Amino acid sequence: MRPPSPSIPEKEFLFASLKQSLRLDGRSALELRTPTFTYGPELGWVECSLGKTRVLAHVDGKMVKPPPERPFEGMITIHSEISPMASSDYEIGRPSDEEVTITRMLDKVLKRSDAVDKESLCIQAGQRVWHIRLTLHFLSDAGNMLDCACLAGIVALKHFRRPDIEVIGDEVIVHAPTERAPVPLAIQHTPFCLTFAFFPDSETSPILDPNQLEQRLSAGLLSIALNAQRELCVLQKLGGVPLVNDEVLRLVDVAVTKAQELNILVDTSLREDWAQRKVEVR
């Protein structure tokens, strides 16, 4: 079902306030809603919220036989179907343009940027590898689900621990979490996605992390995925807004500082959670 367009007064009010560099939720133009993380009872269960936007990420792993063309690499699958829980605008089995964009971006940011070292997931070449499955559930859509999903996904991957294994000859022994401490995945870098919204009026400056109304009324979106080490993974521009080179470079610089902030935030949050858990794991 196509969602109804925002009303004309809503639109005019938003554009007029943005022209004065004011946002409806009181943020400044390049301010991110502070993400919060809730960890579940098991490892690899993370709920990330960006304001009222909420995404739940869950990671699980199992052993499979690798495809013959890639015998030394583990597999990573990302499921990101948007259910009507996010909003009744989304329908099951009929992906909207937004859903397609999100799925493709997640694939690029989390999988193709080699955030997880796939070769470390190999157990026996050509015989057995780990298959890591990341499922993202979009619980609530209040704008910018993409950034929230990327964040939830990467945090869940960092939070997840797989059972320790031992290979003796042709036999694989899987150690229960009570026997040996589970091992984290080999994460090579931590990419973050940051989305900027542009408006039809060229005098309005771009804003970071648009909320739902801002996203609906924007003329174009620029999503930059990069890590705290200033390595750019993906740059995606949607909508036909013309942009000068300098503007893109400026936004990349902004994204770098935000990514560094996020990196610290994520690391602190994971460390705090892990400190709490140690009591239980022993």
Next chain:
Amino acid sequence: MASNTRHDGRQDHEFRTLNISYDGLARVDGSARFGFGDTSALASISGPIEVRLVAEQASQATFEVLLRPLSNVPATEAKALGATIRSALAPSLILTKNPRTLVQLVVQSLSSKGDGTQREALTAAMINASTLALLNAGSVPMRGVVCAIPVGRCTAGDRETRLFVDPGETEISEIQGGGCFAFVFGDKLGWGDGDVECVWTNWKSTSGTFDENELSRARELALKAARAVYAEIKRGVKTMGAVPFKFNEKRVKEDVKKGLEAELKTEEGSNDEKMEIS
């Protein structure tokens, strides 16, 4: 398990800590979370909303239940469970008030044990979460409130089968079947047992024998526990998440005990053993 106490110190009729919270998801009409211990589910309700032409019904609202497992995409199992939940909840809703509309319920599993050891508990948590979401939305007319409770069974030699509410993680290896019971409560509505009616169960046995007496005992036990769950839901509805829900073990124990006492009065007190509550 010789005595009445279980591995985790609970009595046969006690369930794990309840977790109830109202999430206030942004773009649905109502949402709530319900959990027995760590086994929890999140439900959201939208409706009455515009319905697709194919699903439109001239005389009543279309009630759609979508179930989402924690990992992977929903498959046959999720659809079957969705249909189960739909059939358990449908009797409590008055859908004829809003013809040609859609009432959409999305249930999200939050526990990965749902496809294995904690299946019954998760089903019950899903039904209870859906009920809470419906109450939170308040947009669909309801006849009563559906509460579900899991019950486990185990046989020990030639003794009478032992039944207990909400099997925990440590008891799973010992149980031989069991099931989930859903009751619809409607104060002063005068159904089967006065104000309550069993709307759904999936009672099963994996130890070979099964008799009607056992089923009715399980139903009695489930009803007592379900009454306590209902009492907790009812208490929470007054504030609806404005005051965070806190599980009060003592209060719940008293609720269950009250249920037992009422039962004993009518049955002229035969089994005093059940009265021992620490």
